[in-house]
Amino acid sequence: MKLRAKIVSLGVAGVFLTAAVLVVVVMIQRARVRAQLIEEMDKQARNECAAVAKGVYQMLRAQQASLNLKLESDLKVAANTLTHTGEITFAPDKATWDAVNQATKQATRVELPKMMVGKDWLGQNSDPAQPSPVVDQVKSLVGGTCTIFQRMNDAGDMLRACTNVTGNDGKRAIGTYIPAVNPDGKPNPVITTVLEGKRYVGRAFVVNGWYHTAYEPIFDVNRKVVGVLFVCVEQESVKEVRDSIMNAVVGKTGYVYILGGTGDQKGKYIISLGGKRDGENIWEAKDADGNLFVQSIVNKGLPLKDGKCDFERYPWKNEGENTARYKIAAVSYFEPWDWVIGAGAYEDDFQDAIGRIDQALTHMLYWTIGGALLTLIVCGFLSGFSAHRIATPLRRAAAALQDIAQGEGDLTRRLEANTKDEVGDVAKWFNTFVEKLQRIIGEIAVSSKTLASSSTELSATATQLASGAEETTAQSATVAAAAEEMATNMNNMAASTEEMSTNVKTVAAAIEEMTASIG
Incomplete structure (x- = not known):
C-alpha cells in the first residue's frame, strides 16, 4: 500500500472510529436519559397523586374536627332543652307502633307506654308541619338533628318516638328502631354503650344517610336507661367538601x-367522577387485564393511618377508546368516615414532557450522525491533501535516487526544501548528500587526470632505458651475457610499462568522459 493511501486510510479510520464512538455514546446516553426521565415522571405522578390524596385527607380531618365541635354543642343544647321542658315519664295508657327494624326493614307491631316530657306526650307525629316537643326547639336553636328514642324491651331495642329527621317520603322518620343485635349476630355498639349508661359518639347510618352522632342515655328515677337523646350532624353537611373533592383535578384529566x-x-362509590355513579358498588370491577383493582385499592387503603399513602397502578380503557391506558392512583384511608380516598391520573398526562425531550434527544442524535459524516468527509479531504503534500517530495527523492542508481547518475538534480517539517529535512539532507557525492566524484576525476600524465612520463622513461640498454650491449662485449640478461629484463619491464601506460590512458579517457558528463 502506498504511503498516501496509508495516510488517508489512517486519517479516515481514526475519524470514523471517533464518530462511531460518539454516536454510540449519544445513543446510550439517550436511552439512559429517557429511562431516568420516565423514572422521574413516575415519581412526579406519584407525588402529585399523593399530594392530592393527602390534601383531601387533611380537608376531611378538618371537617371532622368541625363536626365534632358542633356535635358537642348541639348535644348540650338538646340536653338543656329536654331538662327545661320537663321530666321524662310514662303514661299508664299505651300506643301501638308498627316498629321497623332499620337494619332488616322488618316491621313488628308493639304496644308501648306513652312517653311523656313534662305533661306532653311525645306523640306519634310524622307531619313536619305539626310541631313536636323538644326536637323542633333544638332545630330552631342550632339547626341540627334531634331524636328521642324510647326503649322497647329488656334487650334494649330503641324506637324513634319523636324526631325532626325526615325520610325520603318527606315525613318524620318515627317508628323505626335500632336493634340491640345487628343482623350479623353481633351486639350493636350504640345500644351496648348507652345501656351501660355511657354516651356514644361515632359515625352511624341514620334513616337514609351517614351522620356523626351522639347518643346520650335517658334515665328514670331509678337510673334505669329508658330512652336515648340523640343529636347528629350530617357527615356531608358542608356541600363544599363534596364539591371540592369532585372538582379536584390530578394531572390533566385525573380525578x-x-x-x-x-x-x-x-367497594361502593361514595363520590364518583361528576357524581354520576354515586352509590354504585364496583367491588367486583376489573381492569383491562382482568384484575380486581377496586379490591386491591380498598385492601391497600384500609391499613393506612394518618394520611399515609399507597399506590395502585392499573390499565383502564374508557368507553370510546381503542386501547387501555395506565393509571396511577394514590390511596389513603380516612377511618372516621370509613372513606378510602383514591387520587388517580393517567400516566400519559405526565409523559408529554418525556415525548418532547425524547424528540429533542432524537434530533440531537441525528445532528450528531450528520456532524460525524461531515467530519468524516472533511477529514478525508484533509487527509488526502496532507498525504499528497507528504508523498510528493518523497516520490521526487525516490526518483532522484533511482536515477543515480540505475540511470546516468545526474548529480546536478536537487529537491525543493521549502517546508520546515520532516519532509523538508529529508529534502535538505538529500541535497547535501548529492552535493557531497558530486564533490567527491569531481575530486576523483582530477586525480585520475594526474595519474594518466604520470603514467605517460613513466612510459617515456622506460623506452629511453631500453634504448640505453641496447647501446650498452653493443659497446661492451665483455659484459654481453650480463647486458643481454639485463636487456631482456628491461624489455620485459618496457612491455609492462607500455601495458600500464595503455591502462592508465584508458582510465584517463573514462574519467575525462565522466568529468564531461558532470561538468
Missing part, C-alpha cells in the same frame, strides 16, 4: 374518588 371501606358500603 379524586371515594370508596366505602367496610361493611355494607365496602
Whole structure:
C-alpha cells in the first residue's frame, strides 16, 4: 500500500472510529436519559397523586374536627332543652307502633307506654308541619338533628318516638328502631354503650344517610336507661367538601374518588367522577387485564393511618377508546368516615414532557450522525491533501535516487526544501548528500587526470632505458651475457610499462568522459 493511501486510510479510520464512538455514546446516553426521565415522571405522578390524596385527607380531618365541635354543642343544647321542658315519664295508657327494624326493614307491631316530657306526650307525629316537643326547639336553636328514642324491651331495642329527621317520603322518620343485635349476630355498639349508661359518639347510618352522632342515655328515677337523646350532624353537611373533592383535578384529566371501606358500603362509590355513579358498588370491577383493582385499592387503603399513602397502578380503557391506558392512583384511608380516598391520573398526562425531550434527544442524535459524516468527509479531504503534500517530495527523492542508481547518475538534480517539517529535512539532507557525492566524484576525476600524465612520463622513461640498454650491449662485449640478461629484463619491464601506460590512458579517457558528463 502506498504511503498516501496509508495516510488517508489512517486519517479516515481514526475519524470514523471517533464518530462511531460518539454516536454510540449519544445513543446510550439517550436511552439512559429517557429511562431516568420516565423514572422521574413516575415519581412526579406519584407525588402529585399523593399530594392530592393527602390534601383531601387533611380537608376531611378538618371537617371532622368541625363536626365534632358542633356535635358537642348541639348535644348540650338538646340536653338543656329536654331538662327545661320537663321530666321524662310514662303514661299508664299505651300506643301501638308498627316498629321497623332499620337494619332488616322488618316491621313488628308493639304496644308501648306513652312517653311523656313534662305533661306532653311525645306523640306519634310524622307531619313536619305539626310541631313536636323538644326536637323542633333544638332545630330552631342550632339547626341540627334531634331524636328521642324510647326503649322497647329488656334487650334494649330503641324506637324513634319523636324526631325532626325526615325520610325520603318527606315525613318524620318515627317508628323505626335500632336493634340491640345487628343482623350479623353481633351486639350493636350504640345500644351496648348507652345501656351501660355511657354516651356514644361515632359515625352511624341514620334513616337514609351517614351522620356523626351522639347518643346520650335517658334515665328514670331509678337510673334505669329508658330512652336515648340523640343529636347528629350530617357527615356531608358542608356541600363544599363534596364539591371540592369532585372538582379536584390530578394531572390533566385525573380525578379524586371515594370508596366505602367496610361493611355494607365496602367497594361502593361514595363520590364518583361528576357524581354520576354515586352509590354504585364496583367491588367486583376489573381492569383491562382482568384484575380486581377496586379490591386491591380498598385492601391497600384500609391499613393506612394518618394520611399515609399507597399506590395502585392499573390499565383502564374508557368507553370510546381503542386501547387501555395506565393509571396511577394514590390511596389513603380516612377511618372516621370509613372513606378510602383514591387520587388517580393517567400516566400519559405526565409523559408529554418525556415525548418532547425524547424528540429533542432524537434530533440531537441525528445532528450528531450528520456532524460525524461531515467530519468524516472533511477529514478525508484533509487527509488526502496532507498525504499528497507528504508523498510528493518523497516520490521526487525516490526518483532522484533511482536515477543515480540505475540511470546516468545526474548529480546536478536537487529537491525543493521549502517546508520546515520532516519532509523538508529529508529534502535538505538529500541535497547535501548529492552535493557531497558530486564533490567527491569531481575530486576523483582530477586525480585520475594526474595519474594518466604520470603514467605517460613513466612510459617515456622506460623506452629511453631500453634504448640505453641496447647501446650498452653493443659497446661492451665483455659484459654481453650480463647486458643481454639485463636487456631482456628491461624489455620485459618496457612491455609492462607500455601495458600500464595503455591502462592508465584508458582510465584517463573514462574519467575525462565522466568529468564531461558532470561538468
